Amino acid sequence: MNQFHYDSVEATVSHDEQVRDIDSARGFSGDRIFKMITLGFASSIILILLLITVGMAVESVPALKQFGWKFITGSNWDAVQGQFGALPYIWGSIVSSLLAIIIATPLSVGTALFITEIAPGKLGGAIASLVELLAAIPSVIYGLWGILVMAPWLQRTVEPFLVDHFGFLPFFRGAPYGVGMLAAVIIIMIMIIPIITSITKEVLLAVPKSQKEAAVALGATRWETIRMAVLPYGRSGILGAVVLGLGRAIGETMAVTMVIGNAPQISLSLLDPAYTMPSVIANEFAEATSKLHSAALMEIGLILLVLTLLINIMARVLIWGVTRQRSAGGHI
Amino acid sequence: MFKQMRNTLAALVAICAMAGAASAETLINGAGATFPYPIYSKWFGEYAKIDTSVKFNYQSIGSGGGIKQITEQTVDFGASDKFLTDAELKAAPGKLVHIPTVMGAVVVTYNVPGVNTGLKLSADDISGIYLGKITMWNDPKIADENRGVALPAKPIIVVHRSDGSGTTAIFTDYLSNVSPEWKSKVGMGTSVKWPAGLGGKGNEGVAGQVKNTAYSVGYVELAYAFENKLPFATLKNRDGHYVVPSIKSTTAAAAGAAKHMPSDYRISLVNQPGKDAYPIAGFTWLLVYEHQKDAAKGKKLVEFLKWELKKGQKLAAPLLYAPLPPNVVKMVEKTIAGIK
DSSP states (O other), X not given: OHHHHHHHHHHHHHHHHHHHHHHHHHOSOHHHHHHHHHHHHHHHHHHHHHHHHHHHHHHTHHHXXXXXXXXXXXXXXXXXXXXXXXXXXXXXXXXXXXXXXXXXXXXXXXXXXXXXXXXXXXXXXXXXXXXXXXXXXXXXXXXXXXXXXXXXXXXXXXXXXXXXXXXXXXXXXXXXXXXXXXXXXXXXXHHHHHHHHHHHHHHHHTSOHHHHHHHHXXXXXXXXXXXXXXXXXXXXHHHHHHXXXXXHHHHOOHHHHHHSOOOOOOOSOTTXXXXXXXXXXXXXXXXXXXXXXXXXXXXXXXHHHHHHHHHHHHHHHHHHHHHHHHHHHOOO | OHHHHHHHHHHHHHHHHHXXXXXXXXXXXXXXXXXXXXXXXXXXXXXXXXXXXXXXXXXXXXXHHHHHHHHTTSSSEEEESSOOOHHHHHHSSSOEEEEEEEEEEEEEEEEBTTBOSOOEEOHHHHHHHHHTOOOBTTXXXXXXXTTTOOOOSXXXXXXXXXXXXXXXXXXXXXXXXXXXXXXXXXXXXXXXXXXXXXXXXXXXXXXXHHHHSTTEEEEEXXXXXXXXXXXXXXXXXXXXXXXXXXXXXXXXXXXXXXXXXXXTOOOXXXXXXXXXXXXXEEEEEEEEESSOSSHHHXXXXXXXHHHHHHTGGGGTGGGTOBOOOHHHHHHHHHHHHTOO
C-alpha cells in the first residue's frame, strides 16, 4: 500500500508542473482569470478577519487605555462607577465550555462509533439523521426549553439530590436555583453533541476497511478493533471535531444567557449562577450609554475573538503534532 | 417587436414616475426605549390615519441607543426612560428638549407558595432584600408589615434584570432614594452591580424566572405584570400609605411632583409625596432638538407632538400606560410650542 501511495504522489507532482507550464505558455487564459477570482475570494476572507479584529481593537481603545491588564484580572464590573473587570466573564466562558466539552466528547464519539461500527445500517442512518436534526434547532429554542422545562426540573429534582449526596464537595454547594452553571453546561453540551458527532462519524467512516479487517484477522474483539485500528486512525479528525465543538461552545449566546443566571461571580459550585462573555455583551450593549461602558464591552468581544483564534491555532498545532507523530513513528 | 418593447418601457417609466410622486411623504425616524414601544406604535399607526403625508419609523433599540443616535443626529427624535445627564446634554450639538409622553411604574412581583396576593412591603424591606441583608421570607421586618400572613422560613431568591434597561433605572433610582446604603454602595443606572441575586433577560426573563422559582422576588414593568397576571406587592409610599400599583396611582405620583417640576422635565418620579402616589414610577421622554434642522420635518414632528398630547393620551390607559396628569400636560404644551 505504501508503494501505491508514493506513486500517486509522484504522479500528482508532475501533473501540477505540467499544468503550470501550460498556464505560463498561454498567458492571459481563462485559467488565469479563474485563479485570480478564487484568490480574491480567499483573500477577502482573511481581509474580513483582519477588519473585524482591527475594528474591535480600535473601538476598545478607551477601555484598554484605562484599565490595561487589570481588565483581565479584575472582578469588579460596575457600570455606574465606571469600573470594569472582566475576570468573572472569562472564567464563566472557559469553565462552562470546558466542562461541556469534557462531558460531550465521550458521548459524541460513542454515538458516532455506535452509528458507524455497531448499529445495523438503517438504524445507524436514522440515528445520524436525528442527531443532525438536533443541530438544526435554533439556539433560542434551546434557551426557552432550558428556562421553562429544564431549569425547574433541575431546581426541584437534580440539584437537591446533588446537594444532599455530594454536598461535601465544593462543586455542589449552595441553594438550588435551577438556573446556573450546571444548567448552562447541560445546554451547551446538548448543542455541541451534534457537531462533534457528525464530524466524528465522517472521520470514522473514512477509516479504510483494510485496517479493521487486519485487526479482526489478528483476533481482536470489536472493542479491540475500535481501540487499535479505528480510533487512532481518526485521532486528528476527532480532535478537529472537538475543537469545532469548543468554538461553538464558547460563542453560544442566547441559550446560555437564558439559563446561566447572569451573576458576575467566580464560584466553584456548579449550582451557583455565573456569567459568560457573549452573555454580558448581548445583555448590556443596547443600553450602554457611556463611552467607557461600550469600549469595555468591545474589549470583551476582542478577548473572545482572540480566545477563539488561540483555541483554533492550538488545535491546528495539536493536529499537526498528532499526524506527524503517527506518520513518523509508523506504529500507532 | 421593437415597438412593443419601447411601449412597455415607456409605460414602466410612467408608472415609476407616478409611484415616485406618490411616495413624496415625509419620513420621520426615531429610536430609543423599548418600554414605550407599544404605545408609540399605536400612536404612529393612529396618526398615519389622520395625516397621510407623514410616516413615522421607530426602532426600539434601548434608551442608551436612543440617546446615542439623537446625539449623533442619525435620527429625528430619540426616546429614553432615563433623562440625560448634564454631560450628555453638553455632548449634543444643539439644545435637546425632553418631552414626557407617558408614565410607567415598576411593580415588585413574587412567588411565595401560600401567599397568593396582598403581600405588603416597605421601602426598607425592598432595599434590604436587594442589598442581600434580608435573606429569609419570615424576617421580622417583612412579618411586621404582614401580620396574619404565614410567611415561610425559606431563603429569598432575588431576581433582577441582566440587561440594561429603563425599568432597572427607575427601580434603582427608587432604591437610591430610600436607602442611603444602596445609594453609596450601588447607585442608580440602567445597569448596576447588583449585590445579590440572579439576572433575567428582559421583563420576560425576570417574570419567567420568578414564575418558575419558588420563594423568589423580582421587579417588572406595571404593564407587563398586568398583562401576565403576575402577583405583585403593595408598597408603602412616602406618606406611609400602602398603595396598590395601578394606572391611577402612577398618575398620582406625577401630579404630586408637578408642583416642583423643573422646566426641562428632568425629574425622577420615585417616592413622591401624595396619599395615593405609587412610589416607583417614572416618565418616559421623547428627545427632540429645540431647533429643527429640517423645517418641513420639524413642523410635522411638532404637529404630531401636539396631537399626542391632546388625543394620544387617551390611548395610553388601555395599553396600561399612565397618561400625564393635567397640570403636566399644560406645561408640556408650552414646551412643544417652543420647538421651531
